[in-house]
Amino acid sequence: MVKLIKNLKDDPAFGGDFDFKKSWNKFADQYGFEKDYSDFKLTWHDYFNYFTHISSKTILRPAGAVLSAFIIIFGSWIATVNASFGSVPGDLLYPVKLVSERMQITLAATDEQKARLHTEFAGRRLKEVMEIAATPQVGNEVRMQAAVDGFKQEVASANVAVESMAANSSQNADSVAIMVDQQVESYMTTLAEAQESSVSDSQGETLAEAQVTVSETDASLTETLVTSHEENQAESTGTYLQASFQKDLKNIDAEKIVLEGRMDRIKNLISLGKISTANVAQYQTNIQTITGQLKSFEDNLVEARNLFAAGGWRRVQEIVTDLKNKLSVADELVASMEIQISTGE
Amino acid sequence: MLDVQEKSLLFKIRVLKDQKAFAVLLSKHSSALQRFLKMKLPKIEDAEDAFSVTLYRFWNYLTASEVESVSGLLFTIARSVVAEFYRSRKTENIPLEDYEVAAVDERLNEKIDAQTIVNKELKNLDDETKEMIVMRYFEGWKIKDIAKHLGKSENSTRVAIHRAVKKIRLNIKKCE
Numbered sequence: 001m002v003k004l005i006k007n008l009k010d011d012p013a014f015g016g017d018f019d020f021k022k023s024w025n026k027f028a029d030q031y032g033f034e035k036d037y038s039d040f041k042l043t044w045h046d047y048f049n050y051f052t053h054i055s056s057k058t059i060l061r062p063a064g065a066v067l068s069a070f071i072i073i074f075g076s077w078i079a080t081v082n083a084s085f086g087s088v089p090g091d092l093l094y095p096v097k098l099v100s101e102r103m104q105i106t107l108a109a110t111d112e113q114k115a116r117l118h119t120e121f122a123g124r125r126l127k128e129v130m131e132i133a134a135t136p137q138v139g140n141e142v143r144m145q146a147a148v149d150g151f152k153q154e155v156a157s158a159n160v161a162v163e164s165m166a167a168n169s170s171q172n173a174d175s176v177a178i179m180v181d182q183q184v185e186s187y188m189t190t191l192a193e194a195q196e197s198s199v200s201d202s203q204g205e206t207l208a209e210a211q212v213t214v215s216e217t218d219a220s221l222t223e224t225l226v227t228s229h230e231e232n233q234a235e236s237t238g239t240y241l242q243a244s245f246q247k248d249l250k251n252i253d254a255e256k257i258v259l260e261g262r263m264d265r266i267k268n269l270i271s272l273g274k275i276s277t278a279n280v281a282q283y284q285t286n287i288q289t290i291t292g293q294l295k296s297f298e299d300n301l302v303e304a305r306n307l308f309a310a311g312g313w314r315r316v317q318e319i320v321t322d323l324k325n326k327l328s329v330a331d332e333l334v335a336s337m338e339i340q341i342s343t344g345e
Numbered sequence: 346m347l348d349v350q351e352k353s354l355l356f357k358i359r360v361l362k363d364q365k366a367f368a369v370l371l372s373k374h375s376s377a378l379q380r381f382l383k384m385k386l387p388k389i390e391d392a393e394d395a396f397s398v399t400l401y402r403f404w405n406y407l408t409a410s411e412v413e414s415v416s417g418l419l420f421t422i423a424r425s426v427v428a429e430f431y432r433s434r435k436t437e438n439i440p441l442e443d444y445e446v447a448a449v450d451e452r453l454n455e456k457i458d459a460q461t462i463v464n465k466e467l468k469n470l471d472d473e474t475k476e477m478i479v480m481r482y483f484e485g486w487k488i489k490d491i492a493k494h495l496g497k498s499e500n501s502t503r504v505a506i507h508r509a510v511k512k513i514r515l516n517i518k519k520c521e
Contacts, residue, residue: 001463001514001517004463005467005478005513007463008460008467009482009483012383013468014384014467014479014483015381015384015479016483018375018376018383020371023375023379023393023396023397024371026393026397027400030397031397031400031401031404033364033367033368034368037365037368037369040365040366040368040369042350042353042357042366046353046357047349049353049360050349050352053356053360054352
């Protein structure tokens with residue numbers, strides 16, 4: 001049946017007997033086209049041109065569009081992040097700042113990068129603390145608490161990263177620990193300045209919390225460096241520890257002298273009878289206790305200096321930590337007496 | 346879907362205005378086009394004129410725009426050329442002898458055999474079914490291409506072709 005139908009293919013009644021060349025020649029004559037096309041052949045060059053055109057259309061143009069969109073989005077994000085750099089807790093753009101920092105931490109591939117970033121971010125939090133302290137406004141307590149919490153977290157995270165580097169015997173563990181320790185020491189100075197300028201008691205307490213964290217981190221970093229030096233005897237850690245402990249011993253000496261001077265003033269007031277008789281006995285007991293402790297300082301400092309010269313870093317560290325703690329307790333005691341005297345209680 | 350060769354030809358036509366590439370492209374599609382025009386128009390001369398007009402319009406389109414379906418566009422233009430032809434001759438009376446089909450029909454009726462019956466039955470089909478049969482069995486088009494060309498569903502096209510063939514077969518049996 002199909003064969004019978006197909007037999008009619010060339011029947012003129014069904015449009016058969018068609019000669020394209022003849023029709024083309026007629027068309028070419030009518031419209032001025034080239035008649036002879038027999039020499040036409042598609043070459044590799046034609047295919048290449050076609051594929052170049054297609055690739056530019058299907059790959060390069062969409063890729064260009066995607067790139068443009070990316071530049072716009074990324075550019076906007078960069079602009080927003082840049083604008084957020086000056087923000088402090090409570091500002092509209094502050095979360096953007098934190099998110100960009102989290103992203104940087106997430107993208108950090110090594111503990112070294114993380115330690116450096118956390119240290120840098122701790123510095124930012126501290127800067128925020130200073131800015132909040134310098135611009136009194138409603139809700140500053142909460143803002144400062146948020147900044148200090150962030151600071152404590154960053155300092156602790158930096159310390160964790162350094163410990164991780166040390167535990168993995170990372171090549172740059174010592175240099176990073178030294179860098180972080182130096183930064184942490186500068187934070188202590190900054191926090192002390194901020195505490196002096198803090199406008200309220202609660203802000204003062206918040207900053208004191210931060211100081212405790214910084215002290216703990218400083219001790220931990222020193223411990224890390226001492227351990228590293230014991231294991232590797234590297235010149236860099238030796239030089240750093242030497243300078244650090246020299247400074248610590250000098251500070252302890254200086255603080256001890258200041259403390260003695262403050263106690264002398266209290267004793268002078270007692271001898272002049274300017275202290276309430278109800279408090280005199282208590283003050284004298286306190287002064288006696290502190291003086292006794294400070295006396296032992298001399299021996300401890302001598303021991304520390306001797307050990308220091310012999311390279312006994314761990315013992316020096318223990319002595320320094322102990323003396324710092326004692327000074328801190330004595331300082332608090334003297335400060336409470338001074339407050340009582342100044343308020344007349 | 347266009348093959349790479351056809352796409353390359355279209356690219357040469359559009360970008361380089363290559364007339365030879367146009368001729369090569371047409372040589373693949375013109376058989377069905379000619380058949381369509383000859384079946385739709387009363388005289389061979391009319392079909393040839395319509396063919397030239399269709400090609401010229403097709404050329405203008407190809408050199409100006411990108412094309413997704415060569416045959417689709419070609420037949421769209423051809424249909425509009427046919428429609429214009431009949432609009433322009435609306436008021437004229439077309440003599441019956443103008444129709445080549447009628448003349449051929451008579452000539453073929455001289456011998457009554459199966460082939461003659463097939464011929465006669467095909468001519469008696471309505472235009473659309475006849476076009477389907479021609480595209481399917483003379484041009485070798487796929488069902489889906491015919492359906493697309495006529496704006497029908499694949500299923501209805503397949504059924505229409507099947508019924509037409511079945512009807513012709515029955516008529517042959519009756520005559521036998």
